[in-house]
Amino acid sequence: MWSSEQLDLDAYLARLGYEGDRAPTLGTLRALQRAHVLTLRWDTYDSFLYREVRIDVPSVQDKLVSRGRGGYCYEHTVLFAAALEALGFRFTAVSARVQLGADSSTPRPPTHAMLIVDVGGGRWLVDIGFGASPLEPIELVDGARSEGGPWPYLLRRQVITHGSSGWAVHQRGDGPEGPEGWTVRQVFTENPQYPVDYAVGNHFVSTHERSPFVTRPYIQRLRTDRYDTLDALAWTTHRPGQDPVTETVPPREVPKLLDDVFDIRMDPEEAALLVTRLTELDATRNPAT
Known part of the structure; x- marks a missing residue:
């Protein structure tokens, strides 16, 4: 589904400097997420300069792996999904609403791409496309934390946009919708997303006049x-x-x-x-x- 047959897996792993185990284990997932976030860059220049961003695997690999450019969440997540698929991982793609600067009464469109990976007897949120992304997967359980990088993250099961139940990723900071010392960063449900869904969201953020990536x-x-x-x-x-x-x-x-x-x-x-x-x-x- 995620076009892993079009991915040069060896080139991708070499770009990350990854020489570890390729078995679909939690240890492999942790190491790959850390290497991806710290190695591949994040930028919105194609939206700003051209109002076009391609998220097919060959285009993303050429841009992020071969040419040393950066990309945003759809590009990173499509690339990482293709790599996980090639390595034999089982996962579900999801979309999140970025909540920073907004609240549940004025939700933003669900235009942030992430993955939920089934491995090691649990389910793990993998968010490698935020820019300031967690350096490790976060277990999909209420109260789970990521302490693997310079800034911690907290995952809570709670009411999100318009009273619907879902998940909220919190980061350190003062916010009206998070517990003390935390603020809501993004909210999401477990509704599965497919490449065609990401194509729609990507079209909005790369071309729409109200997208901050365009302006x-x-x-x-x-x-x-x-x-x-x-x-x-x-x-x-x-x-x-x-x-x-x-x-x-x-x-x-x-x-x-x-x-x-x-x-x-x-x-x-x-x-x-x-x-x-x-x-x-x-x-x-x-x-x-």
Whole structure:
């Protein structure tokens, strides 16, 4: 179903630097998730520059594995699903509603892709496409936590959008819909999703005028000791236990920043187009007075 026959599994695992066991076990899943999140990048440049993002396996592999570019949740999840399928894992794809900045009375569309993997006698939530993603699977039980990275996550079974029951992923922070010290990050049900469902959601986030991915670029890189984002021209570095540091980057310096900090490579033509579009965006946001 997930086109694993079109995936060059050896090339994907080599890109991750993964040389471990290929048996479909919980240990393999843990190692693959950690390697994927820390190795492959997250960006929305194709939406911003072209308003088109292809999520067929050959296109995603070429972009994320061969060319060293980043992608967002649909691209990461389609690639990871193809790899899991090739390795013999059993899993269900699901869609989530990102809740940060919203509440249950004003839900966003379910446009975040994740997987629920059946392995080791349990079911495990695998979210490798958020950018600041957990470095390990989270068992699908109420109260389960992920402590495997610099920022923890909490999974709760609870009422979600419009009174329906489902699951909520919490991250550290103050929020009205989470327990003390946590805020709701995304909510989801276990309704199965298929490649065609992801194609519909991907079309919205990559082309619709109200999609934040279309209106400005957003880049993320997670490491074990820091988390960097580039929101249009605002570069922010987060470190555990410290206040974030933000600075504004001139458009002409963004391609070098992408290479140096985010480990994202762009060819010269694409880099020039990016600088032009960022200059136009900056002029729109900050017109001369």
